Amino acid sequence: xxxxxxCKDAGDPVCTHTMYGxxxxxxxxxxxxxxxxxxxxxxxxxxxxxSKNMDNIKKFIKSA
Ligand SMILES: [Zn+2]
Numbered sequence: 001x002x003x004x005x006x007c008k009d010a011g012d013p014v015c016t017h018t019m020y021g022x023x024x025x026x027x028x029x030x031x032x033x034x035x036x037x038x039x040x041x042x043x044x045x046x047x048x049x050x051s052k053n054m055d056n057i058k059k060f061i062k063s064a
Pocket of ligand 1: 007012015016017034038039
């Protein structure tokens with residue numbers, strides 16, 4: 001099973017990048033990498049964002 005999440009679904013107004021992972025942990029790790037590389041997050045601001053929005057973001061995870 002492959003899990004995926006799309007940046008736009010997760011709330012970004014312009015980015016349509018899709019992240020993938022075999023597990024939820026892997027998916028979140030890939031999303032973090034993308035967030036830091038593309039969206040200018042730091043380890044700290046990402047963790048802060050996730051602590052606020054994780055439940056919301058999990059609703060947008062698709063499995064295929
Ligand atoms: Zn993005």
